[in-house]
Amino acid sequence: MKWHxxxxxxxxxxxxxxxxxxxxxxxxxxVAAVSEAGGLGSLPVGGLSADQTRELIRAVKSLTSxxxxxxxxxxxxxxxxxxxxxxxxxxxxxxxxxxxxxTYVPPVQEMLRFHTYHDQIDILLSEQIPSVSFTFGIPExxxxxxxxxxxxxxxxxxxxxxxxxxxxxxxxxxxxAQGAEAGGHRGTFITEGNPPMIGTMSLVPQIVDAIRRxxxxxxxxxxxxxxxxxxxxxxxxxxxGSAFLVCNESSAPNAHKHRIQNASSSDAVLTKNFxxxxxxxxxxxxxxxxxxxxxxxxxYPYQQSLTxxxxxxxxxxxxxxxxxxxxxxxxxxxxxxxxxxxFQLLIQQAQTSFELIERHVQVKE
Amino acid sequence: MKWHxxxxxxxxxxxxxxxxxxxxxxxxxxVAAVSEAGGLGSLPVGGLSADQTRELIRAVKSLTSxxxxxxxxxxxxxxxxxxxxxxxxxxxxxxxxxxxxxTYVPPVQEMLRFHTYHDQIDILLSEQIPSVSFTFGIPExxxxxxxxxxxxxxxxxxxxxxxxxxxxxxxxxxxxAQGAEAGGHRGTFITEGNPPMIGTMSLVPQIVDAIRRxxxxxxxxxxxxxxxxxxxxxxxxxxxGSAFLVCNESSAPNAHKHRIQNASSSDAVLTKNFxxxxxxxxxxxxxxxxxxxxxxxxxYPYQQSLTxxxxxxxxxxxxxxxxxxxxxxxxxxxxxxxxxxxFQLLIQQAQTSFELIERHVQVKE
Numbered sequence: 001m002k003w004h005x006x007x008x009x010x011x012x013x014x015x016x017x018x019x020x021x022x023x024x025x026x027x028x029x030x031v032a033a034v035s036e037a038g039g040l041g042s043l044p045v046g047g048l049s050a051d052q053t054r055e056l057i058r059a060v061k062s063l064t065s066x067x068x069x070x071x072x073x074x075x076x077x078x079x080x081x082x083x084x085x086x087x088x089x090x091x092x093x094x095x096x097x098x099x100x101x102x103t104y105v106p107p108v109q110e111m112l113r114f115h116t117y118h119d120q121i122d123i124l125l126s127e128q129i130p131s132v133s134f135t136f137g138i139p140e141x142x143x144x145x146x147x148x149x150x151x152x153x154x155x156x157x158x159x160x161x162x163x164x165x166x167x168x169x170x171x172x173x174x175x176x177a178q179g180a181e182a183g184g185h186r187g188t189f190i191t192e193g194n195p196p197m198i199g200t201m202s203l204v205p206q207i208v209d210a211i212r213r214x215x216x217x218x219x220x221x222x223x224x225x226x227x228x229x230x231x232x233x234x235x236x237x238x239x240x241g242s243a244f245l246v247c248n249e250s251s252a253p254n255a256h257k258h259r260i261q262n263a264s265s266s267d268a269v270l271t272k273n274f275x276x277x278x279x280x281x282x283x284x285x286x287x288x289x290x291x292x293x294x295x296x297x298x299x300y301p302y303q304q305s306l307t308x309x310x311x312x313x314x315x316x317x318x319x320x321x322x323x324x325x326x327x328x329x330x331x332x333x334x335x336x337x338x339x340x341x342x343f344q345l346l347i348q349q350a351q352t353s354f355e356l357i358e359r360h361v362q363v364k365e
Numbered sequence: 366m367k368w369h370x371x372x373x374x375x376x377x378x379x380x381x382x383x384x385x386x387x388x389x390x391x392x393x394x395x396v397a398a399v400s401e402a403g404g405l406g407s408l409p410v411g412g413l414s415a416d417q418t419r420e421l422i423r424a425v426k427s428l429t430s431x432x433x434x435x436x437x438x439x440x441x442x443x444x445x446x447x448x449x450x451x452x453x454x455x456x457x458x459x460x461x462x463x464x465x466x467x468t469y470v471p472p473v474q475e476m477l478r479f480h481t482y483h484d485q486i487d488i489l490l491s492e493q494i495p496s497v498s499f500t501f502g503i504p505e506x507x508x509x510x511x512x513x514x515x516x517x518x519x520x521x522x523x524x525x526x527x528x529x530x531x532x533x534x535x536x537x538x539x540x541x542a543q544g545a546e547a548g549g550h551r552g553t554f555i556t557e558g559n560p561p562m563i564g565t566m567s568l569v570p571q572i573v574d575a576i577r578r579x580x581x582x583x584x585x586x587x588x589x590x591x592x593x594x595x596x597x598x599x600x601x602x603x604x605x606g607s608a609f610l611v612c613n614e615s616s617a618p619n620a621h622k623h624r625i626q627n628a629s630s631s632d633a634v635l636t637k638n639f640x641x642x643x644x645x646x647x648x649x650x651x652x653x654x655x656x657x658x659x660x661x662x663x664x665y666p667y668q669q670s671l672t673x674x675x676x677x678x679x680x681x682x683x684x685x686x687x688x689x690x691x692x693x694x695x696x697x698x699x700x701x702x703x704x705x706x707x708f709q710l711l712i713q714q715a716q717t718s719f720e721l722i723e724r725h726v727q728v729k730e
Contacts (some may be wrong), residue, residue, distance in 0.1 A: 160629070160630060160631055161629065161630070162629070179564055179566060180545060180562075180564050181563070181564035181566050181567045196630065196631040197545075197562070198546070198630040198631065198694050199544055199545050199546035199564035199565055199566065199584065199585055199694060200564055200565070200566040200585075201544060201546050201564065201565040201566055201584060201585030201586070201591055201594065201595075201695075202546045202584075202585040202587075202630055202693070202694035202695040203630065203694075205587075205588070205590060205591060205695070206630060206695070206697075206698075219564065219566060219567075220564055220565075220566030220567040221566070222567075222570075223570070225570060225597050225598055225599060226566055226570060226597075226598065228597045229566065229594035229595070229597035229598050230566075230594070232590050232591075232593045232594035232597055232718050233590055233591065233594050234590060264525070264526065264527070265525065265526070265561065265563040265567055265568065265571060266525060266561040266563065328567070329563050329564060329567035329568075330566075330567045330570070330571070332571075333571075353597050
């Protein structure tokens, strides 16, 4: 089974399968394993400093010479926030942490400095990154031009047709259609309110019809059958996240992995309590407590900073009650195997999915 | 292209395509046209009297001798409701109607009598209905046994794996997996709170894996490509609703049809403001006003009765601001053609979807 289409040629990969960038989960080892297997590993660096970005990129390069993507956050940081709301959330989290025996180091609002993709773009250029993916928005025209002039392929994220059209008009090479099933942050950037939550089955064909670029389907793509379903929708490739959540190379600790594997689809809820941006993850005590506090969440990345110390403590101690456990609606299918084995199984299943249809339907007389 | 699987044999149809029952939209003409084309038309009768049910069934029979399904609501009516909440909603709707020049005939709480499927089951038996589908719950064991003993095939609706397992254990013949993309009422019956909103891409494979019965995929199935995608997910058939919303046989008036065809996916929102049960439809003035009133909606079917007169007035005058416009996330793909032509195109597209994949991928070397 040989795959050859616009996605495989543009991204210079053997199979049109992108491993989704999962900040806090994805390691350089995961990225390298997927790229070595013939897909496109994605290194998430959203919000990191230039030095951290360079270090992670070099870690991947030490493990593979195959192409991989680096994933940026293309948001803008609000110039000002409601100081009273910041203090109220901080006070709530301080007492929540105390009651739950969590070491909490509250951020000082005046001291907060946030990295954006502007801090990282020179690193990406000097490291000659072949594919640059982004979410939460669109990089500025000059940055798009610079990256493209230096030969980088750009992959943007859309959660509705309107966003896909904006990306198309900016000459982004490949567009990821992120269906409502997807875990982690919604890539939404055209609305401040509730994000569009359009299922993959509806979103992918509509974006394919509307734009000129090849489309990657994301959201619910967990095995070869769902991959081939996405191809039937007109996608030319897929982005797979949750299926790699508990792989050997994932940095999730043990209890976290256990919780993911035992989640029902309804456990993966939409929240902005952790980061200030809408994201899908397994509901837990911290998520509920912030919701029940009745306090307004701060805009991203302020809310993210406010909860960071609790979530980091939980990650270190493997406390699922207080950790961020982003997960899609098919996350319970994830298995604890090397990423390469997960990848190879998916490719095999894609082929046999044709036989599945032939079992149920006689397609040709 | 010959289709033959458990769904086509159990339901005695040529193609594994069920037209979704859409109360207020589906006419006997639509049901007959789909059954004549080789699919399974579905006549919605939820909440109707025995006489109305018989009359509609006979209208279908006068148009086709092919098998069709009759669709029941298997809910239970709350034994009591909050009288003050009922009055508050009624007063709100009375003034809303007055301001908007709508003739509103408020229901009198004490006079309300609701039909349930118990009133209809004898008609279904005497009319020898070949397939009985249901939503909002599971009929009682004795009714399941009676229907099955008389040769009827049962089709139940599940919105999560847990509901599918309950249906499986009751020996329901076919299970419709209703993904979050679907228009109209959610079939959810195991939870009182927010319904599980699991996308078709995640829900269908999980239900297929969990149960022994053949599965129909619903939600986002709007053409041949989405149909074949559903088959890739392990479904043995599909249920198609929105694609028939604006067909010639639809009872939707003109402006209503126009609004559906010009909807974006994000316009079809989840609400319980119209009926008291969660359903997906195009947002309009009535839906927003009830939401903004801050009043609690009454449980189904009380809220349904309270808003009925406004919605019926809107339907007659073709006022999209006040009508119920249930629609799925792919409803804008719907076209104004005879149902038979829509059906035949879908079947043709399903076949050519294989060629689409071959265009993008060389499946075999």
